Amino acid sequence: MTDWRIDNAKHTKGATLCFKKYVRWSDTWDHDHCVACWAKFMESGADVLTEGYATEDSYHWICSDCLRDLKDEMGWTLASGSK
Template sequence: MIDKNDWRITNQENYLKNKELIYAHYKPYSSKWDHDHCAFCNDTFSEYGSDLHEGYCTLDHYYWICSNCFNDFKDMFKWKVVNE
């Protein structure tokens, strides 16, 4: 069980608690963006070489969560994975 004082938790409960998520190939939220970060550990999602290319995201593709953080926090945040 993840400690509620884990360094990666920084008020995400205000915008990610009980959210529906999808597992998706990364695509930028805005045409002006070329990357995003995991909402917890700050790992980079992009279409570039060594960055993450897939992960969990909110239905609007605004918030991204890497697989490691998803597995660590899925119970605490009560996420529901859906098919889009």
């Protein structure tokens, strides 16, 4: 457990998250990063995450490792239908 991830992710505290495939935000924005550990999300590619936990507007993304480790600390809740 590392505190730097909590600090990175603090703006998402209390967010409701949905597990989904990563979808690019716009034509000019082809990737995102986990808000906590900065792991890279892309629609496809080597060494990237292609699915994860997103806020309901799909603007902030969180990887499954950070979800597991930080969920309680961050007060994240999963939207119904997500695992």
